[in-house]
Amino acid sequence: MKHESFAERLLSWYQHQGRKNLPWQQNPTPYRVWVSEIMLQQTQVATVIDYYQRFMQSFPDIFTLASASQEQVLHHWAGLGYYSRARNLHRCAQILVQEYQGHFPLQDQKAMEALPGIGPSTAAAIIALSSDQRAVILDGNVKRVVARYFALEGWPGKTAINRLFWKKADELTPATRAADYTQAIMDLGATLCTPRQPQCSQCPVKDHCKGLLQDKVSQLPSPKPKKALPTQERHFLVLNKNSKELLLQQRPQDGIWGGLWCLPDFTTREELEAWLTQTYPQARLEHQGLEPVKHVFSHYRLLIRPWQAHLADISGIQEEAQTYSPSMAPTTSLWYNPRQPANVGLPAPIKKLLEGIQL
DNA sequence: AATGCGGGGTA
DNA sequence: TACCCAGCATT
Incomplete structure (x- = not known):
């Protein structure tokens, strides 16, 4: 039947x-x-x-x-x-x-x-x-x-x-x-x-x-596929003072890594270079970039392009917190010694990047 | 073959 | 917040 x-x-x-x-x-x-x-x-x-x-x-x-x-x-x-x-x-x-x-x-x-x-x-x-x-x-x-x-x-x-x-x-x-x-x-x-x-x-x-x-x-039914994460690339400055310390900036509270300490970052290499020339004229920027680092966020993929620059000590250089990014909220910066990791919150990919750098 | 359209209900 | 809803027109 x-x-x-x-x-x-x-x-x-x-x-x-x-x-x-x-x-x-x-x-x-x-x-x-x-x-x-x-x-x-x-x-x-x-x-x-x-x-x-x-x-x-x-x-x-x-x-x-x-x-x-x-x-x-x-x-x-x-x-x-x-x-x-x-x-x-x-x-x-x-x-x-x-x-x-x-x-x-x-x-x-x-x-x-x-x-x-x-x-x-x-x-x-x-x-x-x-x-x-x-x-x-x-x-x-x-x-x-x-x-x-x-x-x-x-x-x-x-x-x-x-x-x-x-x-x-x-x-x-x-x-x-x-x-x-x-x-x-x-x-x-x-x-x-x-x-x-x-x-x-x-x-x-x-x-x-x-x-x-x-x-x-x-x-079921299968959901609409999440579209592939867009990739953004940014240029990070590894400013090396006396082969001992690196410049870190505290990030704004809004946006990624809000409030964490991080390498100064820029949209383009040109922007990075312009900032460096203006802020640390004595610094010497290496022409060859360091190995890029990839990092995935929930909503986009970040390609970190690090550039290293060297700065010889000049007595009298401003050691205290300073401001940058004139159009943005004031941000503090500090010199960081990777051999004596300070108690600052570094984003994981930045921490990994710094571990791989010869000072 | 993929996108825009739109406000509301729901977990 | 993200997803879904008695989809269609447009590109």
Whole structure:
């Protein structure tokens, strides 16, 4: 005997546990479904409800909407975000009135998708929910259900992955009961198969969910990959006095290594050289840089380029704290003897750099 | 094939 | 704070 399909299990669950009282589910005409679908793009149900009620009160049908001013429409959208949705909605209403006698081309999904603001998933949702014809949706809920049910790895933002998700969503979609199925799979994603703390024990398809069977539910769908860390390179001055001490500066409280002591650092070698010439004219800068040091922060990669300079002792040189960086907050500096490590906080990569330096 | 759009809810 | 939300249009 053939076991129950995904759709059959889902539909019987929906019959008892599904949401049936959302405003747009009452009298689901194409117009009412359309407005709800546009509002619900990237916006949660709880947020939409009040906006939807007010919108329907003011624009009860497509002709009212088409003849309204854009300003009126946008006013009803204020606070919802993604305002191009409202402009497209308004424009779409005018197109439908002018070109389609005020009716959606429900028999032609491609024609639906050609309308402003209506993409593949919204077109399918309008068709299925308002006319009960079979059409495949793939919104955030369905993506999550599909990723888990088939244990699909990969971020759906990638084109190839996205195509696979559409294919799997298509496979799950039954030939009949299009409206109920469409609402059911969204309800599953919204109420049980949630992004966090999904209630798998209540799930009507848990017995065949690969993600659950493989204990991967919490890792699916795969998150958007963190983009590669940008690399920043900065030039650090190793100013060596009498082959004994190095110049350190205390960093500003804000930014990386805030408050720690560190080598003076600059955006470019030229900037470093200019500062050195002005501050320690007697210093001699080596032309060959030292070996670069790499360091990784949470949000970028830092390439440390050290340059060594030598300073012969001149009695009377200012030993006390001095200021630098005229445009920045005053910063103190000190001479540091690496052979007698003082009680100052050095960033790890700088400490490592100094350990490798011959004075 | 990747980005911008936007405000709100949630852990 | 970071992530996610009934995605689409644009580049």
